[in-house]
Amino acid sequence: MALQKNNIKKYPKREIQLFKILDGRIETIETIPAKYQDLTFNKLFGYYGSKGIVLKEETFEKNLKLRNKDGEYNMLAQLLSDNSHIPLRVSIFEGKTKSAPLFSVREFGNNCILYSLDSLLQYGDVLNIIQADETDRVVERKEVPLFDNKAFREAIINAVLHNYWASGNEPMISVYSDRIEILSRGTLAPAQTMEGFYLGESVPVNEKLSEIFLQLHISEKSGRGVPTIIDTYGKDAITFRENSIVVTIPFNRLNEVGKxxxxxxxxxxxxxxxxxxxxxxxxxxxxxxxxxxxxxxxxxxxxxxxxxxxxxxxxxxxxxxxxxxxxxxxxxxxxxx
Incomplete structure (x- = not known):
């Protein structure tokens, strides 16, 4: 009991939210109804099939928990449907802040979230310019990527997986001239601690979505995502805001682009x-x-x-x-x- 009181003092909002979840008063992607009920899942069947897993038409909704207690499609079902009606955008700015001119916006949403995630990860390969390092060259030049692809991948997967979708807001990816910022809505899962977060102890915000990602081998239970980011860029790469978590992937430029x-x-x-x-x-x-x-x-x-x-x-x-x-x-x- 004393430990619980200490937690309430340190993290009052998160502890109150945990009590509400245990009480059944907090909406999750499994309880909140989808904004659209005329959902289809052809792409979901295709994605599972590409992983060698067969979904059964008569049982997949129950097994994946796509309906709430009232029998309505829930927010999880909307995310996994052929058209999630949720945008996932990559905004590219010409400078180092959002006050700089907006160069372009790439759209990857309004699709089954699994395919949207794949497209986001593939676009990372487009952004990750390979630079030639001629320093101390003897025979072969060294190729240096603009940023660490493993850290980028983990940050994107975590942002989609742990985003607080029940809020109705999607993750936000912003590319600046010196970095990429990957923002996920919400904060730590109520049962998570700051120490556990940095150590890679996995406590999912969206439990069933996490199970699906594990089943499809998109993510792992090993909890290596956050440690991978920290090992590469340090703890300062992760910023906690009141209602969001931001991962910053800095660019490793050998020279200014084009120079x-x-x-x-x-x-x-x-x-x-x-x-x-x-x-x-x-x-x-x-x-x-x-x-x-x-x-x-x-x-x-x-x-x-x-x-x-x-x-x-x-x-x-x-x-x-x-x-x-x-x-x-x-x-x-x-x-x-």
Whole structure:
């Protein structure tokens, strides 16, 4: 009893919430009704099938606890449905704060949450530029990623898994010029302690969703997510706010993006200019697909083909890319630093 009193003094809000959960007075994704009841689950069946697991039409709703006590589809069912009606966005800013111009917004939501999560993780590979470290080079140059992919992956999975979906708000991913911030709504699970959190003791906010992630091998019970982030970036990478938790993934830039000293273009030594976010994105798309067309670039980035022409010309003139072969059938080549 004394221990419980001490906990109430240290973490009054969380302890009160725990009592309410035990009392059945706190809404969870299993109790709160879905905003939409005309739900379908074809993608859910497909995702399970891709993992070698067969869902049975007559029992999957009960086994996955997709209905509340009143027989309505719950918030968990909405998340797992073919259209969750929940946006999951990655906002990219040109500077270090949200006061900087918004460069682009990538949408990954309004889908089965399992597929949305996969898309978010794949987009991390697009963002994670591989840099060439020529320092002390003897034979082979060292390739250095912009950020640690394992820490990024754990942060994204944790944000989706432990987000307080019952609040009606989704996680928020913001990309700045020097870091990525991954925000999940809510705070620690009521039964969790700060010490246990940092040690990786797993106490899920969304219990059934956690079971599903484990079943599909998306996450593990080992609790290595937070320790992986801390081992890479330290405790300061995790910030607790009143109603959210933010993980910061800093960028490890060898040089400013686009800057190169002593690079030969033609017959003269010149410094490469620093690229703005739009030209960085064009380079990323070309790196992913050297055969991409200007029309496809315009569609992906959301600008006109004229704007693409202007940016491509800039990149060619400043020695970032060149064209190999003819307009039709040729491909883009990124000029290494």
């Amino acid at each position: 190169k000293v002593g690079k030969k273009v033609g017959n003269s030594d010149v410094d490469r200019p620093i690229l703005n976010p739009r030209r960085q994105t064009i380079l990323l798309e070309i790196e992913q697909n050297p055969y991409i067309t200007k029309h496809e670039l315009a569609e992906k980035i959301g600008i006109s083909t004229t704007a693409i022409d202007n940016n491509i010309s800039y990149l060619r003139q400043n020695g970032f890319i060149d064209r190999v072969g003819k307009t039709k059938g040729g491909y883009w080549r990124i000029i290494e630093e």
